[in-house]
Amino acid sequence: MKKANKLLKEIVVLIFALLFLSPIYIVFANSFKDRGELYESVLALPSSYSFQYYLQAMERMNFISAFGNSLVVTAVSIFFLVILSSMTAWMLARTNNKLSKIIFMSFIATMLIPFQTIMMPLIQFMDQIMRLTNIPMLNTHGGLIFMHIGFNSALSIFLYHGFITTIPKSLEEAATIDGCSKFMLFWKIVLPMLKPITVTVIILNVIQIWNDFLLPSLVLTSPGLRTIPLTTFYFFGQFTIQWNLAMAGLTLTLIPIVIFYLFAQKHIIKGIGEGAIK
Template identity: 60%
Template sequence: MKKVIMIIVEMITVVICLCYLFPIYIVLVNSFKNRQELYENMLALPQKFSFDYFTKAMSKMNFTRAFTNSFIVTVVSIAIIIVLASMTAWMFVRMNNQFSKFMFMVFVATMIIPFQTIMMPLMQVMGWARDTLHLPMLNTLGGLIYMNVGFGASMAVFLFHGFIKSIPISLEEAATIDGCNKFKVFWKIVFPILKPTTATVIILDVIWIWNDYLLPSLVLSGKELRTIPLSTASFFGQFTIEWNLAMSGLMLTIIPVIVFYLAAQKYIVKGVAAGAVKQ
């Protein structure tokens, strides 16, 4: 009886997985078709597999430039988030006073605020900073990175905070006795132990920042600054949509994330279980 139940559960799991993968199948098969084939039957396989549409999509998207912009924004944003959030969480845990507890709750509370509720005030503030303080916050990759750090800090601090609570303080005390200052204690003792949570934060933030469309669309207006999600919008005109090229462009957009996710997925559950659960 148990074996039958297990088989049924596995079949249901397979069906659910196929439902999740179905949109990717649609994008993949239609990225090799011309417009006539796509409109005739979007579910059928293409008559021939040709990468001509991928080449055209890369040219229209200015893929190399867009990929470079996305790569810079993603890597720099995540590096800053990791450094600042890990140090912040460490201080919150080790100070363990009312102020640190209050500030940690502030970080946690900001995680439940939808971005859509603050995006217009945010743009007004950033416009004021540009015009009054002469800070290049809009239409610059630096401004986008700054905002990504702000929006990504809360979750990172939350995850790091939970994991650091499980690190014995005796390790830090021993390092201090050996002559380490706080800077060395953190970077030589604490931070290497945070590897599972660091990997989790990196994976989640890569998926978020690389695929983000809304915030870059508000911040970046110059074509030379477009990230990959913004470049895919070039296929959707006011009066016509090049669906086959759009499908090719979407595949080019998601392939780097899929490759990265498959290479690093084993760290997600491990890091979350080791970090956020230990509160």
């Protein structure tokens, strides 16, 4: 009796979880159906699997190029975010003076500012920098990466700072007495110790930067530079009625996310939990 009860509970939990993800199933199943089949039943499995809508969607979305753009923008932004924010957070946490406190507090305080409050003056300012110095801040991946670093630095600093204050100074002090320079100390001793929180920082920033739409939509104007969310937006603007094509396009955008999730699943859930609790 008790065993049967437990089995029932297992099944209920599973059905609940599957129902929760049913929208993804609906998108996937309908990406293979033609109009007639779609109108017959939205929920049924497709009767045949042909990838013609996928090939069409890939071509119209310029998917390969968008994927490459998203990958470059996300990877480079995160590389710099990890290096720069760990360096900054370590210096701020280990130098106990007024300046450090002011810098740290200004990072934290800005976390409350909505992006919409900054977007217009930001674009104006970037435009001004471009005209004064000829540095191409707008309509380049470099400029977008620069802005991603700026917007995501506060959270990264916050996480690193919180972690650094929990690790003892003794190892660093010993290395300093042995004549280790600050740079060597950071590279050889501190950065490796920060590995657990670095995983959290990377994951949170991957989710944020990979999915960001508004910032790239304001910065990038050339179609060739578009990231996945941008190309999806323009794709839907053009083809609102062709739903099977749209479903194929959406499934394409989900593939990289699902692969990322399968590989890093454990780290993601753990990282999110730790990130929020800090």
